[in-house]
Structures are given as C-alpha cells and as structure tokens.
C-alpha cells in the first residue's frame with residue numbers, strides 16, 4: 001500500500017521541474033567542479049569538456065579521437081586494448097542513464113535549454129524542421145561520428161594515399177561549440193581565436209568559430225538545435241539498447257493524441273506515430289521525459305530502470321501537472337505556434 | 346727562460362681552473378651523427394634511441410625481431426633479452442652530456458673513469474630509480490619513466506681545484522605524461538621535487554598556478570626559479586640564462602631565493618616559416634660558493650663552489666600565431682549572417698492573410 005502510494009506520488013510529480021534543478025546542479029559540477037577538487041572520469045558520455053579549466057572530467061569524444069590517432073598495427077595490439085578499456089569506461093557510465101545524460105546532465109544541452117528559456121522570456125517564436133528536412137539532417141550526426149573516427153586514423157595511416165595533416169588531430173574538438181563556449185563561463189576567453197600556424201589550423205579554427213556562432217543563433221530559434229547534430233548523441237544511440245534506463249511505449253494504449261510530439265523539444269514524430277515499437281528511445285531523444293509527463297493515457301509511456309518502473313504516464317498525473325493551467329493556456333503551451341504548423345506542412 | 350716557465354705555470358693553472366668551471370649539462374638534443382637513430386617528442390622534450398622505444402608497430406616488430414635473431418646468432422647474446430627489447434617493455438629515454446655554455450656549440454662529452462661522478466634518477470613519487478651511463482662515441486644517460494609526473498635526473502661531478510671543491514650539478518626535469526591516462530589531476534600543478542640528500546644546491550622551476558600536463562614555456566612568458574641550499578631558499582645566487590642563439594642574461598636571486606626570467610624570442614622567421622611547434626632550448630646556469638672547511642679524498646678544502654645547470658625548451662608565444670580579433674570577426678560575421686538568413690527565410694515563408702469567402706448563393 002505504502003509502495004503504491006509512493007509510486008502514485010512519483011507518477012504525479014513534475015519531473016520537468018526536477019530536471020531543471022538537476023541540470024543546474026550538473027552544470028555547476030561539470031563547469032566548476034574541478035575548482036572544488038571534484039574528479040569524475042575522463043570518458044564521460046557528455047560534453048564535460050577538458051578545455052574548461054574547472055571541468056571535473058573529460059568527454060569521451062576527445063579520448064576516442066586521441067586514441068584513434070594510431071597506426072593499424074597498434075590498433076590491433078595493446079593500443080586496441082586501451083581503446084576497448086576506455087570504451088568500457090564510457091559504457092559503464094552510459095549504461096545507467098542512457099540518453100538521459102543529454103536530458104539531465106550534459107552542460108551543453110543545459111545551455112541550449114537556458115537559451116530556449118531566454119527566447120521564451122523575450123517572446124520570440126521558435127521553429128521546427130519539416131519532416132523531410134528532419135530526416136535528411138539527422139544523418140549529419142552519424143557523418144560527424146564517422147569522420148571523428150576516420151580522420152584521426154587517416155592522419156596516421158593515409159587512406160587511399162591521401163595524407164591528412166596533423167593539424168586535424170581531434171577534428172571534432174576543433175569545431176566543437178563546447179570548447180569555445182563553456183570556458184566563457186569560467187571567464188576564460190582563450191578559446192576564441194584563429195590559429196594561423198598553417199592552412200589546416202586556419203580552416204579548422206575558423207570552422208570552430210563559425211559553429212559556435214551558429215550554435216548560439218540556432219539554439220535561440222530551435223530547441224536543442226545542436227543536439228540534433230551531436231555525434232555523442234549518435235554514439236549514445238548505438239548503445240542505447242543495452243542501457244538499464246529505458247523508455248517504453250504500449251501502442252495499444254496510445255490514442256495518437258499527439259501531446260507527446262508537441263512537447264518534444266527535439267520534435268520526434270515517432271513518439272506519437274509509432275504504436276508498434278516497445279522501446280521508444282529514438283536516436284534524437286534525450287530522455288527528458290516531457291513526453292511521458294504530457295501523455296494522458298495510463299501506462300502508455302513508461303520509464304523503467306533495469307525493469308523496475310520509475311515513472312509512468314497516468315491520467316491523474318497528467319491532470320495534476322497541468323492543473324492550475326486553464327485548458328486554453330495548456331493547449332497554448334503544448335501547441336506548436338502557427339508558424340511551425342505552416343512549416344511542418 | 347724563467348719567464349717562460351712562469352708563464353707556462355700560470356697558463357696551466359688558469360687552464361685547469363677553466364676546465365673545472367667549464368659548465369656541464371644534460372641535453373636531450375642528440376649529436377648530428379646520431380640524429381637518425383633518435384626519436385624525439387616535441388611536447389615533453391624527451392628523446393629516445395629508436396630501437397629502445399616501446400615499438401608496437403607490428404611490421405617493425407617483425408623486422409626488428411628478425412634483425413635481433415641475426416644479431417644474436419652472430420654475437421651469441423641472449424635471444425630472450427633481445428626479444429624483450431624489441432617487443433616492448435618501457436621506452437628508454439636518453440640525455441646527452443654536454444660541455445660549454447653555448448647551446449649551439451657545446452660539445453658532446455664522455456666521462457672517463459678518473460672523473461668523480463654520480464648519477465641519480467628520482468621518480469615523481471621520490472623513489473630512486475635505475476639510470477645508466479652508456480659510453481661510446483658520446484656518453485648518454487639512459488632510463489625509464491613509468492610513473493606519471495616529473496622525473497628528476499642528476500649528474501654530479503666533483504673536481505677539486507686549489508683550495509676549492511667544484512661541484513657541477515647537471516639536472517634535468519622531464520615530464521612523463523600520456524593523454525591516454527586521462528587528465529584527472531590537471532588542475533594540480535605537478536609538485537616540484539627537490540632533493541637535498543642528493544645535492545646541497547639546487548634550482549627548481551616553480552609551477553604556474555594552472556599549469557597542467559600540457560604546459561609549455563613560451564617566449565615572452567615568465568618563469569620563476571628558486572635557488573635552494575640544503576632545502577632552504579638562498580639569496581644572492583647568480584643565475585644565468587643562455588638561449589639557443591646566444592642571448593645571455595644574469596640575475597641574482599632575491600630574499601626568497603627566487604628570480605623571474607622571461608625568455609625572449611631571439612630569432613625572427615618569415616610568417617610562412619613560423620612554426621609554433623618549433624622548440625628552442627635554453628640553458629640555465631647557477632653559481633653559488635660557500636666557505637666551508639671540508640675534506641675531500643683525504644685533502645682539506647676551504648670552499649665549495651656549486652655550478653648548477655638545467656636545460657629545457659620553449660616555443661614561440663601563442664600570441665604570435667593566434668588571433669583573437671580574427672576569431673571574433675569570424676564569430677560576429679557568422680552570427681550576423683545566420684540571423685539575417687533566418688529572418689529572410691521566415692519573412693519569405695509568411696503567407697498573406699486570406700479571408701475565407703462563402704458564396705451564400707451556392708447554398709441554394
């Protein structure tokens with residue numbers, strides 16, 4: 001009985017508010033934690049960027065780029081083992097939170113959510129991609145992931161006789177907006193530069209500055225703009241199925257009301273349309289759980305950890321969360337604005 | 346005749362004195378004839394003889410192993426030991442022994458058995474570790490570094506002249522770091538170790554507050570050094586810096602035993618030739634004399650003169666090849682362009698408002 005009550009309390013709770021605070025705490029830990037002697041790990045599944053002086057850990061992407069800057073022969077010898085060990089470290093962390101690392105912990109994701117809040121506060125409207133663009137653009141993150149693996153390998157091994165310059169080492173870090181923007185929160189502007197050492201460094205650092213600018217403008221008009229192109233998110237999806245944290249959907253209970261799609265910051269259409277898949281974590285999902293909160297059908301969308309139900313969609317929870325808001329306000333809050341509708345046509 | 350003998354005697358005394366004071370230091374740049382056999386890392390200024398490297402390239406391994414087989418059959422050396430050498434184990438780092446203040450012209454020397462010398466290697470956790478002196482056409486020190494952090498190697502040569510015992514302390518401080526091991530402690534400047542039990546007089550390079558594993562001295566950057574005698578700071582020790590091109594600067598330590606040294610960029614390259622990874626070396630010499638009655642090899646001496654040397658590298662200043670202004674220009678330009686792009690795109694997609702008209706007549 002006690003247990004049931006507790007579950008009911010959780011299902012009725014406002015996870016978004018909880019997420020808001022978790023994000024603030026995580027942001028402080030991952031940007032300033034190092035100043036307080038916090039040390040986590042160097043192969044984290046989020047943009048805990050070592051270029052930030054106060055970062056208490058490291059992002060897996062920089063590790064993998066460094067490790068792959070090696071010859072084929074080393075790759076299949078002891079170096080290969082080191083690469084596997086670091087992948088295992090990444091997985092040990094990833095397995096617990098799945099894509100919720102993005103929704104709750106990643107400082108760059110949080111920053112995008114804050115920019116969205118600022119946009120709302122200033123009263124600007126936002127945009128969504130239409131279905132075609134969504135499908136085309138989502139490939140970019142996989143391309144970036146493949147490139148960040150192949151370029152370091154290509155520097156050492158020359159593919160098809162094309163030599164890649166050393167200036168392209170850690171190619172993704174060179175264009176990563178986290179490297180440029182997150183240090184600004186510690187008052188460090190040293191990442192704002194163009195490196196004139198050689199043509200490659202000029203191109204790569206210019207690209208980095210461009211991406212940082214596009215990141216800021218893009219996040220202002222599109223929710224979670226960068227996450228859609230983030231290679232870390234692509235990497236997450238590859239291992240998503242083995243994670244202990246899951247989001248499942250019972251298609252039989254879904255009425256395709258579309259609430260979940262409307263609240264989804266990334267704009268994942270399948271969350272409403274797909275009534276067949278049980279595991280409903282898609283590659284762009286960040287497990288922010290907003291869709292579960294907005295689902296009015298009992299046990300239709302569910303979050304579980306190692307099979308233990310954590311948070312289920314319930315009618316009661318839905319009305320609790322949205323009570324106090326009048327129906328019109330509520331519809332306004334979840335309904336995409338006119339412009340969006342136009343674009344998605 | 347008498348005059349000539351007198352001049353000769355004076356000359357030989359001067360010569361021995363000069364020889365005794367001739368600065369001896371440890372360098373990681375190989376002599377020209379060995380350059381091909383040596384692999385150097387720019388980042389941490391280490392050098393290793395190629396065949397002593399932990400070479401895991403499969404093809405090389407095979408090649409080397411065959412070679413080792415041949416060698417061992419010829420020389421009858423232990424095949425297993427050879428195999429270990431070629432098949433892995435730790436990289437052996439080297440430091441050459443050089444003489445003379447000019448980095449460019451200092452000779453590569455060897456130590457003979459009549460020289461009173463000692464060599465010591467201390468690990469980052471202050472553990473004595475093995476180090477050997479390899480004698481050949483030139484002499485070099487060879488050692489492994491398996492712990493992460495700064496290793497200190499010392500070559501100490503003692504030589505009495507007149508009533509003074511000259512002690513030449515050649516030190517090198519080498520950082521052993523691999524990014525693969527992670528950067529958990531990157532905010533912690535690696536601790537500076539000094540060992541009064543090895544040498545009474547020592548110069549240490551103080552760490553910068555945010556110095557991490559990737560720290561590199563640059564021209565124009567400030568470095569702080571401290572002179573220590575028996576572990577305590579000494580005032581008035583003479584410290585001289587020599588750069589690769591021959592620029593020299595001498596300063597005395599303050600009451601905290603410290604000096605601030607700024608490496609100047611003593612060379613100019615064309616813009617196209619500017620190589621930010623190019624390392625220029627400096628040699629730091631320090632002199633300190635104490636009046637002390639001591640006995641060395643059963644003979645009394647009244648002074649000890651310490652000649653301390655340490656060499657390391659520095660790179661061109663970051664400001665020489667990076668530009669924040671250009672970074673900001675690119676950033677602002679792209680920001681303005683993308684804002685305008687979005688604005689134009691949105692404007693174009695706006696559809697004019699059309700009123701729905703019902704033709705009432707059609708109803709009928």
Ligand code: SF4
Nearest residue numbers: 102106109227230233
């Ligand atoms: S997808 Fe977004 S939240 Fe996730 S790691 Fe990338 S930037 Fe961070």
Ligand code: SF4
Nearest residue numbers: 049059062173176179
């Ligand atoms: S620059 Fe980006 S990819 Fe590289 S370590 Fe930092 S957060 Fe990770």
Ligand code: SF4
Nearest residue numbers: 264285286288289291
């Ligand atoms: S599908 Fe749900 S959990 Fe995933 S991003 Fe969209 S709203 Fe968040």
